Amino acid sequence: MNLWIWLLLSCLLAYAWKLLGYLVPASLLRNPRMSRIAGTMTIGLLASLTVVNAVASGQSLVLDARLGALAAAGIALWFRAPFLVVVIAGAAAAAGLRLLGWD
Amino acid sequence: MGLDSDATEPAPVKILQSPAVRIGLSISIATGLYGVSFGALSVTSGLDFWQTMALSLLLFSGGSQFAFIGVVAGGGSGVAAMGAATLLGMRNGIYGMQINALLQPRGWRRFAAAQLTIDESTATSTGQTDPDEQKRGFWTAGIGVFVLWNLFTALGAMAGGALGDPKQWGLDGAAVAAFLGLLWPRLKGKEPVAIAVVCALATVLAVPFVPPGVPILVAALVAAGIGWFSHGRSDEGLEPDVDPYAEQHAQHHHDPAGDHRGDRRGDRTGDDA
Numbered sequence: 436m437n438l439w440i441w442l443l444l445s446c447l448l449a450y451a452w453k454l455l456g457y458l459v460p461a462s463l464l465r466n467p468r469m470s471r472i473a474g475t476m477t478i479g480l481l482a483s484l485t486v487v488n489a490v491a492s493g494q495s496l497v498l499d500a501r502l503g504a505l506a507a508a509g510i511a512l513w514f515r516a517p518f519l520v521v522v523i524a525g526a527a528a529a530a531g532l533r534l535l536g537w538d
Numbered sequence: 539m540g541l542d543s544d545a546t547e548p549a550p551v552k553i554l555q556s557p558a559v560r561i562g563l564s565i566s567i568a569t570g571l572y573g574v575s576f577g578a579l580s581v582t583s584g585l586d587f588w589q590t591m592a593l594s595l596l597l598f599s600g601g602s603q604f605a606f607i608g609v610v611a612g613g614g615s616g617v618a619a620m621g622a623a624t625l626l627g628m629r630n631g632i633y634g635m636q637i638n639a640l641l642q643p644r645g646w647r648r649f650a651a652a653q654l655t656i657d658e659s660t661a662t663s664t665g666q667t668d669p670d671e672q673k674r675g676f677w678t679a680g681i682g683v684f685v686l687w688n689l690f691t692a693l694g695a696m697a698g699g700a701l702g703d704p705k706q707w708g709l710d711g712a713a714v715a716a717f718l719g720l721l722w723p724r725l726k727g728k729e730p731v732a733i734a735v736v737c738a739l740a741t742v743l744a745v746p747f748v749p750p751g752v753p754i755l756v757a758a759l760v761a762a763g764i765g766w767f768s769h770g771r772s773d774e775g776l777e778p779d780v781d782p783y784a785e786q787h788a789q790h791h792h793d794p795a796g797d798h799r800g801d802r803r804g805d806r807t808g809d810d811a
Contacts, residue, residue: 441616442589445606446596448620449627453652456634457643472765473632478730479737479761480626481721483754484605486738488714491745491753493613504711508718518719519568522575525715530708 499538504529558671562662562678569600569658570686575712576603577694582709583611587695594691598684599656601720602627604713609751618751625758633660640664640672654680729768737761 489505490496507528511521532538553559573594580590585607593603602623609619634655637643640663643651654676663676725731737757744753 438585438610438616439589441620442585442592442606443596445602445620445623446592448624449597449599449602449630450653452624452627452631453634453655454649456631456636456655457638457648457652459631459635468766470632471768472762473629475733475761475765475768476625476758477629477761478721478724478733479757479764480605480622480754481601481717481724482734482737483741483757484601484608484626485714485717485721486741487612487745487754488608488710488717490742491612491750493750494746494748496742496745500705500708501711501714504708504714505718507711508715511715512719512722517568518716519571521719522572522712522715525718526575526708526712528708529711529714530706533705533708 500529500532503532503537553674556671556674558662558666558675559678561665562659562675562680562682565658565662565679566682566686569683570690572600572716573687573690574694574697575709575716576600576607576687577691577696578698578707579604579611579694579709579713580607580691581695581698583607585610587692590691590695591688594688597623597627598653598687599627599630600687601657601717604716605754608713609754612750614749614751618749618755622751622754625755630655633657636660636664637676640669641676651676651680654684656680656683658683733761733764736764 485505489501490498504525508521508525511524516524576594577590580593580603581587585593593606597603597606605626606619606623609622610616634652637651637655637660638648641651659676659680662679663672666672666675721734725734737760740760741753741757744756748756
């Protein structure tokens, strides 16, 4: 039940961000520093999320089949595979490695 | 929506000939299918069916949704999950400003447009030069992704329980791949790569010392610090998650007047699709 509260608050805040964009005068977007921070932050968050999902398990670092998924996704992206193919490659690599007994 | 501003033909024929609509539809299918992965991962992260659906219906922003369940799956608190999801949703505000400038929706449409403001709808819209095409692209991708994403989230959430251990199907690997896939198009040039590496390192260093979810916020702070002090392009990292033009136009050139994404991408009109 506790999770519901944070979940619904998250939804509210997500909508607030979106709506804020429509309410704020466009001139703020032209502030180069603000838009630069939004850009670097997006990169940082996505890099962090990638790493957390690949090697973190609670508060410990684990090397398991997810690392194979990361590698497979990297290879797929290198060869300019579409987004969906990249996701499938990651899933297949992790599932395949587990089938072979790693992790 | 101004669909028939230059139409002498009945709308249905014209609509499917619109490049923006075609791109919007294909991106809707690609992204929508991926909702299966979210639904399945969400229920195995410990959320129930309706919590999963609430995220897809109300929060409706892929990255933030995965961030939320990612923190929960890692044993993080609800507050940490909310923090990660909210930080990741910040860029939708930037998108909102752009769409507001392009479409200028009025009345209830402004509130509907806000909910549909995500990477895909913004990318489809700002990739067009014609104002009517920008409108069609935004609404097609926005509504299309919303409908399919929620449909497939429900499917994944229901199948997720029946699938047993999602690890067997590599669904945790799918999440890793998805985040790398979202990050990849942003890594153009040395600075974005450096930012990604520094933030990845900061994350790894933080994991053993702080509660789950917090390493992501640490990385966000580091990234914000870099953004504050750096002198890179002002639109750095604000690329769309899925670029519908990536395949057809491998080389894209900069519009000299372009100081934001909408202008910069403006040269890529929908002559394909």
